[in-house]
Amino acid sequence: MVRRHEVTDQAWAVIGPLLVPPRMGRPVRDRRQVLDGILWKLSTGAAWRDLPERYGPWKTVYERFRRWSADGTWDRLLAHVQ
Template identity: 55%
Template sequence: MIRRHELSNAEWDFVQPLLPPMSMGRPRLDDRTMLNGIVWKFRAGGAWRDVPERYGSWASLHTRSRRWAADGTFDRMLRAAQARADAAGDIDWLVSVDSTIVRAHQHAAGARKGGAKARKSDAP
């Protein structure tokens, strides 16, 4: 039974070849179960400790997620998905950003504390 946050068979078939190969040593937990747990965590927005036990230990999920992020696995998945969607004509690469809605705190621009008073007192 595929649950709401889990990968379909078609999604798994697409992602599986992009995962790092098994290495020597202790066999790792099932990649599909781990990836479904990671997907659950980010789609549900819960904490790692709240991931259902059916996906395995939350600590193992967290470790695998960090490892795959560090070794570029998630980047490979994104690039492959973008390439596939682009080839199918499903992506419109035209992007427009309206900076009038981007707000920054006054200190983000290097403003001094105290405003004009601070500038007068800094003069020699």
């Protein structure tokens, strides 16, 4: 069941390939789970620390959003879906 602020399977098929995991370093958290957490936060306006546990640690989701914003990934993703 897809919740209101979460990405559908159809949308993930389009968005997922844009969020390639890094080649080196430690394993990354599920990219779809992180994206759903970011969308929940942006949709609700809640504090990062209030992120529901189903999206993983709030700090991980926040750091990924910061990284994707800084490296242009977030802008590319938004342009692609528009």
